[in-house]
Amino acid sequence: MTATIAYDDVEVGTELPERLFPLRRSDLVRYAGASGDFNPIHWSDRAAAESGLPGVIAHGMLTMATAARLVTDWAGDPGAIVEFGVKFSSPVVVPDDDEGALVSVRGVVEKKLDGNHVVVNLTTRCRGEKVLMASRATLRLP
Amino acid sequence: MPLNQDFVGRRFVAEVPFQVGREHIRRFAQAIGDDNPLYHDVEAAKAAGYPDLVAPPTFLVNAIPGALGLPTDDPALGLDYTLVVHGEQRFSQRRPVFAGDELVTASTLTSIRSVGRNEVLVTTYQYETTAGEQVATGTCTLVSRGTAAPRE
Numbered sequence: 001m002t003a004t005i006a007y008d009d010v011e012v013g014t015e016l017p018e019r020l021f022p023l024r025r026s027d028l029v030r031y032a033g034a035s036g037d038f039n040p041i042h043w044s045d046r047a048a049a050e051s052g053l054p055g056v057i058a059h060g061m062l063t064m065a066t067a068a069r070l071v072t073d074w075a076g077d078p079g080a081i082v083e084f085g086v087k088f089s090s091p092v093v094v095p096d097d098d099e100g101a102l103v104s105v106r107g108v109v110e111k112k113l114d115g116n117h118v119v120v121n122l123t124t125r126c127r128g129e130k131v132l133m134a135s136r137a138t139l140r141l142p
Numbered sequence: 143m144p145l146n147q148d149f150v151g152r153r154f155v156a157e158v159p160f161q162v163g164r165e166h167i168r169r170f171a172q173a174i175g176d177d178n179p180l181y182h183d184v185e186a187a188k189a190a191g192y193p194d195l196v197a198p199p200t201f202l203v204n205a206i207p208g209a210l211g212l213p214t215d216d217p218a219l220g221l222d223y224t225l226v227v228h229g230e231q232r233f234s235q236r237r238p239v240f241a242g243d244e245l246v247t248a249s250t251l252t253s254i255r256s257v258g259r260n261e262v263l264v265t266t267y268q269y270e271t272t273a274g275e276q277v278a279t280g281t282c283t284l285v286s287r288g289t290a291a292p293r294e
Contacts, residue, residue, distance in 0.1 A: 035170065037204065052287070079196055
């Protein structure tokens, strides 16, 4: 195990500082290929408009992976995640330009449980709106 | 057009196990912009005590079902993917997924209910190795927009 954060170092209220992750249209295309999710609402403006969306939107799972990143980098070990759940509350619209969409993720330790488990509550926003709700990851730390 | 309620309760088990490959893990990690050495470098993963490359946590819920036949892919269900948005996703894992794992996915479409004009589909997943070791479980909620039957 390579976790850099130990259970004893963590308190309820310990913060995982905010990080910004840009998502561009090319990231969506790459994610479609790697995940096998080729739903055109994630790459075609025409398909997005036809299904009544405000624009091409990021795969929910890409947003979830981005949020997970804050936790796995903090823990130092992606294998530390034992549970993770999110609700997709608002779509991440990704325009076809150089900037794309900027996703901000920050977290706070909400609970310490038996068995060296901690629960991190994540706040994930794009353009000021919460794009994930009820977003909690449980980690087993050394 | 409302979804076919006959699918509720159906369980689907993949006929062919999903072979988790190093290159797939690397490509997936690249796609989420994550250069964590445990996803890319076999020696780093072994030095960390793992048998091979570690898959990013969300690899399981997305990359694996994407490569399998799913209940939601059956045309008889009537799901139009251009109307679908992801509502909710949860998973829990007993251990991380590693390169070299051969996983069998069983999925059950547990409910389809109307919420306003939308329909909400819940599917649960169980992942185990071909040797019978339980690796993870997951729950996926999809929203099919505007397909609910109009109220009388």
